[in-house]
Amino acid sequence: MAEHPPSWAVFALPVLLAAVALVTAGADALLAAGARAGPARSPREAAARAAAPARGVLRELVRQPRRTRAADVALVRVGAALLPVAAMLAGVVLPLGFRSVSDLPEGVVWYNAMEALAWAAVWLAGWGPNSALSLIGGYRFLAQGLAYEVPHMLAITTAALGAESLRVGGVVDAQSGLWFAVWMPAAFGIHLLSALAMAFWGPFDRPAGRDVAGGAAAELSGVDRILLLGGRWLLLVVAAAMSVPLFLGGGHGPLLPGWAWTVVKTAAVLAFLLWARRRVPALRMERWTEAAWVVLTPLAVVQALVVAVVVLHR
Amino acid sequence: MRTSDWQPVLVLLVPAVAGVFLLHALSAAVRPVREPLRTGPFLGGLEPREHALSRFHVRWYPVTMVFLAFDMEMLFMYPWVRVVTAVGPSAVVEMFLFLGILLAGVLYAWREGALRWT
Amino acid sequence: MDLRGRIVRAALGRPRVLAAVSAGATERRLAVEAELARRGWPCAAAPAEADLLVVAADPGPGTAGAGTADWVARLWEAMPAPRARVPLADAGEAAAVLDHGLAELRRRGGARHGGGHRGGHAPAPPAGSPDSPQDPDGPHAGHDSGLVDGLPLAGRADDRDGLRLDRLHLPLGPALPDWPAGLVLRVALQGDVVQRAAVEADPPGPGRLPFWNEPWLRAAAGERVARGEAARRLCAAHLDSLGRFFAVTGWPDLAARARYARDRALGGAGAAELSALVRPLTRRARGSRTLRWLTAGVGVLPAGRARSLGVAGDAHGRMLGWLDAVARAASACDDGAPLAADPAVGPRGPVHGPVPASRALLDALPGLLEGAEFACARIVVASLDPDLDELARAPLPGAAHG
Incomplete structure (x- = not known):
């Protein structure tokens, strides 16, 4: 068990998460601009392309907020703000090296509970503006939740089962030898898929898809837009970072200190997700739900069974 | 002074919520x-x-029922992971029998076409 | 300059642009999109995220009951401040117009407005005059149930699964992202499933040649047109359709690559460069099992109907058709031989048919959309990609240079 972190860590966490989200979004913007207009001709141009998300935040700050006709403003406000707040609260159990802001005894459940708040957040933000396209976006996320959540819960339970602990620190300790990703590959893969799905990003971006003009975000401008779209990046970062302690051995690794291994592994997971999203089209839930229930859920159960048998004979 | 593992969570709520208000004020x-x-x-x-x-017609309504069954199951599964070795093989047999029954339900829902809606 | 003004200026350095494009303005739309990509300015999907409105729309009759000026005005009213609006009359002026728009945006953003100026602006008149000259399914229940903010709530109607459910009537278009310019679909939605759909096509203003058919029309009018020029146009037209198709199916990376290749084709790239751009695109789209799984069986046309339209049976097949044509056209775009006047077959079909090819595509739409989920409906529209420029009156021979 690691010692407690300094008390300022609580205030450093939101700043750190926001910074990582901004860097990740910048890398994605760089890739996107390269696809649309060819490779950058100068480092200066590349920097300007990567700065697009930061500029976007500044741009939304100076913009007027919108109220659509007969909108439920309170719901929009709450929904948009809930997403980043939930992502940060989930980040409490993320260890940097071997120390997290708070290594809760039920850390895995806490992460699951906070991440599930996205259901409420996106639906509220989609329902609130009284606009058909944004309503469709909000409901798309609920359908998506029904598809990804069960395999996701089974996957993180499998990691907890491997360590026989719901404490994230305990899961990391159990991986001082073999990483869980090696002997629970299905659970690891499912966790990465659900990281994309809960952040409604990449191949799971239909709740905020361009075909519904931005879906749940279609009617938002100003701070509400920053919160909802920034919140999804935060959620992506937290979920991707969570796969490091759960499956990739956390801070364990040779030579480098624990915190450095966490940083390297998190960056690798995020880079993989950024690459992977460019290789596949978006998954529509009316096709994906079937695959999630008929393939992923039984697969996750079998994976849990294998791990349970191994744990019994350890 | 730290009294509980939950204390930092409550403390974190302050900068997180304050950040939201700060952004609104800044804007x-x-x-x-x-x-x-x-x-x-x-x-x-x-x-x-x-x-x-409006009353938005969700075609995936039957999926919510199947989901609910699994969601309840997770309530048992989380505490279960901590006692598997302590209880022994019977814990594993019981849990996966339960999961097997739920999966049979999924197969039935699939055969009835509840997992596809267009 | 004060700090606030400086922040606003910095924030507006690369504005998000919404293009209001009517039928007949394809060339201007392409010029704006290419210029935005060159500058790295983002394209807005909705007025909520737009700073700058570029109006590439001819004053026209518009769809029945709602003239072009009306929907452009609504887009403008839906954009939050600071905002600017610039007209684009000619494709060659795209760069200058964007510069002007940026200057205008910065000027407006610098000044601080008091209460009520644009903030308390009254919403577009909702009640009484909804844009619904044609009801796809006659009068419906619910109008008597009382108005909220000038609009009624949704009424109920029978549904495809034998239930009685709330039904929304929506006009989709003409300015949705990745949507054929000028197309308006009046749909009745239950949940996100299209119950009924009616097409209203906004014809282009007089005197505009359909941009994508131009080489064939000019050749038919007796002008000497190189075969390579026609191949280049065909290649760009299908790449444009592919860009929309990929954007709508949620594959922004391929959409961006298709549009980059399209801009290069129109910008005069050689056959070697174009083929090199097109080859990886074709390989990835063709090889994607996920894309096949998601789009095969969407928008299925009966074999006879598909043949008469000159397209494949489902959305995935239609995409493959475009990929084939693009690859062939890309390698032929340096061909200097003269284009034969006959047969004149453009990107969508014969350019001189008794009925414009795009009219037939539009007529096929309602049947395909009924019962489709919203995302599938968008894919169906994108996979047919009717070109409303073709709905112009039969072009006069000799009036070829638009």
């Missing part, structure tokens, strides 16, 4: 037009005939 301070814009919903430029808020 109000710098943006050229403070009052919100009142406008209609966007559908491509034309106006709809009714309000969008």
Whole structure:
């Protein structure tokens, strides 16, 4: 068990998460601009392309907020703000090296509970503006939740089962030898898929898809837009970072200190997700739900069974 | 002074929520037009005939029922992971029998076409 | 300059642009999109995220009951401040117009407005005059149930699964992202499933040649047109359709690549460069099992109907058709031989048919959309990609240079 972190860590966490989200979004913007207009001709141009998300935040700050006709403003406000707040609260159990802001005894459940708040957040933000396209976006996320959540819960339970602990620190300790990703590959893969799905990003971006003009975000401008779209990046970062302690051995690794291994592994997971999203089209839930229930859920159960048998004979 | 593992969580709620209010305040301070814009919903430029808020028909309604069963199951599974070795093989047999029954339900729902809706 | 003004200026350095494009303005739309990509300015999907409105729309009759000026005005009213609006009359002026728009945006953003200026602006008149000259399914229940903010709530109607459910009537278009310019679909939605759909096509203003058919029309009018020029146009037209198709199916990376290749084709790239751009695109789209799984069986046309339209049976097949044509056209775009006047077959079909090819595509739409989920409906529209420029009156021979 690691010692407690300094008390300022609580205030450093939101700043750190926001910074990582901004860097990740910048890398994605760089890739996107390269696809649309060819490779950058100068480092200066590349920097300007990567700065697009930061500029976007500044741009939304100076913009007027919108109220659509007969909108439920309170719901929009709450929904948009809930997403980043939930992502940060989930980040409490993320260890940097071997120390997290708070290594809760039920850390895995806490992460699951906070991440599930996205259901409420996106639906509220989609329902609130009284606009058909944004309503469709909000409901798309609920359908998506029904598809990804069960395999996701089974996957993180499998990691907890491997360590026989719901404490994230305990899961990391159990991986001082073999990483869980090696002997629970299905659970690891499912966790990465659900990281994309809960952040409604990449191949799971239909709740905020361009075909519904931005879906749940279609009617938002100003701070509400920053919160909802920034919140999804935060959620992506937290979920991707969570796969490091759960499956990739956390801070364990040779030579480098624990915190450095966490940083390297998190960056690798995020880079993989950024690459992977460019290789596949978006998954529509009316096709994906079937695959999630008929393939992923039984697969996750079998994976849990294998791990349970191994744990019994350890 | 730290009294509980949950204390930092409560403390974190403060900067997180304060950050939301700070952004709103900052925006109000710098943006050229403070009052919100009142406008209609966007559908491509034309106006709809009714309000969008309605009893939205979700075709995936049966999936929510299947989901609920698994969601309940997770309530048992989380505490279960901590006692597997302590209880022994019977814990594993019981849990996976339960999961097997639920999966049979999924197969039934699949055969009935509840997992596809267009 | 004060700090606030400086922040606003910095924030507006690369504005998000919404293009209001009517039928007949394809060339201007392409010029704006290419210029935005060159500058790295983002394209807005909705007025809520737009700073700058570029109006590439001819004053026209518009769809029945809602003239072009009306929907452009609604887009403008839906954009939050600071905002600017610039007209684009000619494709060659795209760069200058964007510069002007940026200057205008910065000017407006610098000034601080008091209460009520644009903030308390009254919403577009909702009640009484909804944009619904044609009701796809006659009068419906619910109008008597009382108005909220000038609009009624949704009424109920029978549904495809034998239930009685709330039904929304929506006009989709003409300015949705990745949507054929000028197309308006009047749909009745239950949940996100299209119950009924009616097409209203906004014809282009007089005197505009359909941009994508131009080489064939000019050749038919007796002008000497190189075969390579026609191949280049065909290649760009299908790449444009592919860009929309990929954007709508949620594959922004391929959409961006298709549009980059399209801009290069129109910008005069050689056959070697174009083929090199097109080859990886074709390989990835063709090889994607996920894309096949998601789009095969969407928008299925009966074999006879598909043949008469000159397209494949489902959305995935239609995409493959475009990929084939693009690859062939890309390698032929340096061909200097003269284009034969006959047969004149453009990107969508014969350019001189008794009925414009795009009219037939539009007529096929309602049947395909009924019962489709919203995302599938968008894919169906994108996979047919009717070109409303073709709905112009039969072009006069000799009036070829638009």
